Amino acid sequence: MSTESKAIPQELETARNLRKERVGIVTSDKMTKSITVSVERRVMHPKYGKFVKRTSKFMAHDEKGEAQVGDTVRIAETRPVSKLKRWRLVEVVERAK
Numbered sequence: 001m002s003t004e005s006k007a008i009p010q011e012l013e014t015a016r017n018l019r020k021e022r023v024g025i026v027t028s029d030k031m032t033k034s035i036t037v038s039v040e041r042r043v044m045h046p047k048y049g050k051f052v053k054r055t056s057k058f059m060a061h062d063e064k065g066e067a068q069v070g071d072t073v074r075i076a077e078t079r080p081v082s083k084l085k086r087w088r089l090v091e092v093v094e095r096a097k
Helices: 010-017
Strands: 021-031 034-044 051-061 072-077 085-094
Touching: 021 051, 021 085, 034 072, 034 085, 051 072
Parallel strands: 051 085
Antiparallel strands: 021 034, 021 072, 034 051, 072 085
């Protein structure tokens, strides 16, 4: 057997770093190890040119159960954990007051 190092190829390393991240507010923590995060974005109206707010809801995996309702959190895209969960909690940016 050869003594090659088990280094991660450069292509995989850059692909791992390109995963999407979002910052949003926790709207529900009533599930075990799961949270619902609302992410707000601003898009320009095609006809009137005014910026309007659009909200997306994401289910995220919270292994330690550390996020509470109202917290601002950072979530990252990951492999599917369940039917609706494709995001995981990275950190709690700011606690709810």
